[in-house]
Amino acid sequence: MFNFxxxxxxxxxxxxxxxxxxxxxxEAQKVGILFTVEDKQKHNNIKDLVKRLExxxxxxxxxxxxxxxxxxxxxxxxxFTKKDFNMWGNVTSPLALKFANIEFDYLFYLDTDPNxxxxxxxxRCKAKCRxxxxxxxxxxxxxxxxxxxxxxxxxxxxxxxxxxxxx
Numbered sequence: 603m604f605n606f607x608x609x610x611x612x613x614x615x616x617x618x619x620x621x622x623x624x625x626x627x628x629e630a631q632k633v634g635i636l637f638t639v640e641d642k643q644k645h646n647n648i649k650d651l652v653k654r655l656e657x658x659x660x661x662x663x664x665x666x667x668x669x670x671x672x673x674x675x676x677x678x679x680x681x682f683t684k685k686d687f688n689m690w691g692n693v694t695s696p697l698a699l700k701f702a703n704i705e706f707d708y709l710f711y712l713d714t715d716p717n718x719x720x721x722x723x724x725x726r727c728k729a730k731c732r733x734x735x736x737x738x739x740x741x742x743x744x745x746x747x748x749x750x751x752x753x754x755x756x757x758x759x760x761x762x763x764x765x766x767x768x769x
Contacts, residue, residue, distance in 0.1 A: 607691035607718055614725035615742050620705075622745050624731045627658075627768045630707035634729060635664045636720060637712040640754070645675040647755045648712065651762065658766075665701045667720050684719060693723060702727045709733065710761055712754055716740065733761050 633655050637648060648664065655662045668674050668681040686695035693699060702723055709729035711720065716737060724732060724743045734740060735757050736747040748764060750757040 605691075606689065607687065607722060610691035611718070611722040611725045614722065618726060618728075620728040620730075622730060622732075624745055624768060625707050627766045630765075631659075631661060632704065632706045632708075633660045633662045634701065634704060634706040634709040634727075635662060635712060636666070636701075636709060636723065637664075637754070638667045638717045638720060639669060639672040639674060639681070642675055644712075644754045645678075647758055649678065651710075651712075651758050654762065663701065663704060663706070665698060665723075667717060687719060687722075691722065693719075693726075698723055704728065705730060707731065708765060710758075711735070711744070712758055712761075714750065714754055714757055733765065 635648060635652065639645070652662050652664060664679040666679045666681045668683050670684070674681055680697045682693065682695040682698040686693055686698060688694055706729040709727060709732045711724060711732065711734035713720065714735050721743060731745045732743060733746040734744050736749040740747060748757070748760045750760050
């Protein structure tokens with residue numbers, strides 16, 4: 603499946619004609635958060651980020667990828683799994699497809715290492731500004747990347763800090 607997944611992802615990157623722009627933070631209304639479930643600490647950090655964004659007046663939608671060996675803490679966030687991809691590498695989850703079609707002002711991808719299944723979703727998404735961790739091959743997927751030496755919490759803090767400064 604992963605060969606087809608890469609082909610599918612590249613195809614979505616090439617065909618996606620969404621308008622990309624980076625709005626000033628004060629004007630942004632819709633924020634998406636996308637991540638891979640790892641542990642309870644990351645889950646709690648994301649809950650804190652959601653609260654902070656909502657306090658700033660943003661409407662926040664969260665979607666997570668749930669690996670086979672992890673649990674969905676509190677069932678708070680919508681999720682998809684690798685079973686939601688067909689053999690051709692295309693996502694079939696109605697929740698993931700709906701998420702990808704939302705025109706978020708900002709879409710935060712909060713993994714420090716790229717997840718090929720999430721990259722497929724990022725390639726199809728219609729978000730205006732996709733933000734995430736810097737890695738060399740990540741350039742086609744993001745309009746805004748930060749280099750963070752720490753883990754997911756440091757990435758979240760950096761992304762929040764820099765986006766709130768956008769004018």
